[in-house]
Amino acid sequence: MGKLDGKVALITGGSEGIGLATAQEFVAEGAYVFITGRRKEVLDAAVEQIGKKQVTAIQADAAKLDDIDHVMQVIKKEKGQLHIVFANAGILGFAPLGSIPEKLFDDIFDVNVKGVLFTVQKALPILADGGSIILNGSIWGSKGTQGASVYSATKAALRSFARCWTVDLKDRKIRVNCLSPGGIDTPMLRTAGGTKESSEKVMNYLASMSVMNRLGYASEIGKAAVFLASDDSSYVTGIELFVDGGTAQI
Template sequence: MGKLDGKIALITGGSEGIGLATAIQFVIEGAYVFITGRRQEALDAAVKKIGSKNVTAIQADSSKLDQLDNVINIIEKQKGKLDIVFANAGVATTSPLDLITEDHYNFIFDLNVKGVLFTVQKALRILPNGSSIIINGSIHSIKGFPAFSVYAASKAAVRSFARCWSVDLKDRKIRVNVVSPGATETPLAKQLAGGSEEAWQARVNMFSDIIPIGRVGQPDEIAKPVVFLASDDSSYITGIELFVDGGLGQI
C-alpha cells in the first residue's frame, strides 16, 4: 500500500528536474498525477519517463491565469477533485543590483510568486478538506548570494504564503508547507551555472566544499520529502519550511 493511494495530485512544472522526480515518486506511492509545463515535447518525454497510465500532462504556463483555469477545469472534469497541489513551477535568473531591470523582476515574480498564488487559489474549489499544498521554495529564502536578490525575494515571498495560508485554511484542515532545496542537480541549476558540463562541475566542486554533507543533491532527494509533506505522515505539520539542502542553510 502506497502513502498516496487514491490521491489526485497536481504538479506544476512537472516535466523535468524536481517536478518530474516528484511525479515519479507520487505515482510509485499510488497517486494519479497531473503535470504541467510550457513545452509539449518536454511533457511528452516526462510522461514516457514516468511510464504509467496514472499521469496526464497538460501544457500550461502557470503565470497565465486563463491557462491555470483550464488546468483546474480539466482536472475537475477527469477526476472531480484534487488532494495534493505541488506548486513547483519556477524560474531563476541572476542580476547584480545595479543591472536589475523591470523585465528581470517581472520574469521571476510572474511565475515564482504570481504563479504560485493563483495556482493555489484556483485549485481551492476542487480541494477537499484535509488536502495538502506544498510550495517549492529555496535555500535562497534565508541565504544571501550575489546577484540573486530578485529570485531570493520571490522565494521569501512564497515562504510567507505558507505561513499565512496555513491560517487562512485552518478551518478546512488544509495543510500548507514549503520544501526548500539547496544546491540540486537539475536542468535549471545547470543552466544557471553556465550551461556547460565544465561550468556545472566547477559549481558542484564549489558547493561540495561548503555543504556539510559534502555534495549537491539529486532531484529524488527533494521528491521524497515532498511525498512526506503530501502524505498523512505529516498530518500534524503545517506552515513550515523544510530545508533539504545538505545542511547548508544551517551554517
C-alpha cells in the same frame, strides 16, 4: 498500500528536474498525478518515463492565469477533485543590485510568486478538505547570495505564503508547507550560469556549501514531498522543511 493511494496530485513544472522526480515518487506511492509544463516534447517524454496510466500532462505556462484556469478545468473534468498541490514551477535569474533589469524582475516574480499564488487560489474550489499544499521554496530565501536578490526574494515570499495560508485554510484542515531544497542536480541548475563553464562553477560552488560536499538528487526532494503530501505529516503545517545537506543550517 502506498502512502498516497487514491490521492490526486497536481505538480506544476512537472516535466523535468524536481517536478518529474516528485511525480515519479507520488505515482510509486499510489497517487494519480497531473503535471504541467510549457514544452510539449518534454512533457511527452515525462509521461513516458512516469507511466501513462498514472499521469496526465497539461501544457501550460505557470505565469498565465488563463493557462492555470485550463489546468483546473482538466483536473475537474477528469478526476473531480485534488488532494495535493505541489507548486513547484519556478525559474532562475541573476543580476547584482545596480544592474537589475525590469524584465528579469517581472519574469521571475510572474512565475515564482504570481504563478504560485494563483495556482493555489484557483485550485481551492477542487481541493479536498484535509488536503496538502506544498510550495517549492529554496535555501536562497534564507541566505544572502551575490546577484540573487530577486530570485531569493521570490522564495522568501513563498515562505510567507505558507505561514499565512496555513491560517487562511485552517478551517478546511488544509495543510500548507514550504519545501526548501539546497543545490539540486537538475537540468535548470545545469544551465543556471548561461554557459557550460559558468554553470559548472555554480554547481561546484553549491556542492561545496553543503556539509555533505555534494549536490542533492531530485529524488531526495521527491521523497520529502511525499512526506509532506501524506498522512505521515498529519500534524505538520506552516513549516519550512529544508532538504539542503545542511547548507542553510550551519
